[in-house]
Amino acid sequence: MITGTTSPLDEAAKAATGAALNRVLADLVDLSLVAKQAHWNLVGRGFRSLHLQLDEVVDAVRLFADDVAERAVTIGVVPDGRAATVARDSALPEHPAGLVKDVDTVPYFVEALLAAIGRLRDAVAETADTDVISQDLLIGITAALEKHLWMFQAER
Known part of the structure; x- marks a missing residue:
């Protein structure tokens, strides 16, 4: 039998x-993937700056996903960032296939970031009474994604 970490939380709080x-993890993994997809397939006059901005999002979100997954393990929960789980559970809108103009990429990321931030804020509220340590982690991630949202909104 494989056993995980003994949780510092009671079963209800852990669950x-x-x-x-895990809901936040699905969104973060998806956000890192669509940001890299957009980075590869971006075209338009704003290519250079948006190309670099998308890499900043990818780098930040990958670290956040790792932090969230490691927090889950720390409290005795198995994180699930598998492709099938992310595809099923992510709240992000589907990113278009093929080349995407810079003027279409910006509104997509505004919408995607708003979706991720909305779920993060829900998770912050949900963890207020169950685990303030996880809540603190989620608050920091929310603040960082809101800064990225502001930067994409300024592009419009």
Whole structure:
């Protein structure tokens, strides 16, 4: 039998916090993938600056996903960032296939970031009574994604 970490949380708090962390993880993994997809397939006059901006999002979000997954393991929850789980559970809108103009990429990322931030804010509220340590992590990630949102909104 494989056993995980002994949780510092009671079972109800662990389950609620773990569910919130796994929902956020799905969104973060998806956001890192669509940002890299957009980075590769971006065209238009704003290519250079947006290309670099998307890499900044990818770098940040990959670290956030790792932090969320490691927090889940720390409290005794198995993180699930598999492709099938992410495809099923992510709240992000589907990114278009093929080449995408810079003027279409910006509104997509505004919408995608708003979706991820909305779920993060829900998770912050859900973890207020179950695990303030996880809540603190989620608050920091929310603040960082809101800064990226502001930067994409300024591009419009």
